[in-house]
Amino acid sequence: MSSPSPRTLRLDGPGFRVTACRGAQDCPRRVLDAPGLPRALAAALEALAPGAAPAPAHAHTLLRVAVAYCPNACSQPQIADVGAIGAATPAADPAACVACGACAAACRESAVDLDGLGAIRGIDATRCLGCGDCAAVCPAQAIATARRGFRVLAGGKLGRHPRLADELPGLCAPEALPARASAILAACLAARHGHERPGDVVARLGAAALAGDARAPGRD
């Protein structure tokens, strides 16, 4: 396997590549600490890939897993076979709010709902990306992080027919992610026609079918 670089971590093995953003090391934007996750993913894929990928593996046939430790998604998980994006889900406590407005100012997604007096009413989950910024700036602990984990995506790719990965429901605990990623890839490989990429399988069958096959501990 290759060695980690100071910034992006890339681990190559037989038939696979794991890429992780700087959040595995020292990026201050990371929303969770899981420095051992890339190597755990590589170990899980090492057990999966030899029988699944042609040898020697070509760059375009590698199974690709990309991990980002915050919603900025610097490792491009949206175009990986399996992607993971760190998220910190906020929960508001309106009773503790002092109506300073800092949370709304910090939120780049306009997901904080304030009332006419500037006090928090709640968080719009359909807009929130789980960056954790609102909780970090709140001076009254009126926003707490309810959950931390990884959003899981499947079926992204570039090539002749690029597609962005579909997101599966829920958050995955870091310790459950290697098994979950392996299960998703195994389901894709089992269902593929010929040399289809996982993204082609996801496009054909839908991410929901794969999510059923790939249910794993740690999932919502």
Ligand code: SF4
């Ligand atoms: S995705 Fe987030 S944690 Fe990872 S390098 Fe980018 S900003 Fe840092």
Ligand code: SF4
């Ligand atoms: S976690 Fe981030 S995106 Fe979600 S409400 Fe807070 S600041 Fe906005």
Ligand code: SF4
């Ligand atoms: S930052 Fe905290 S105290 Fe200020 S408006 Fe938001 S929830 Fe209320």
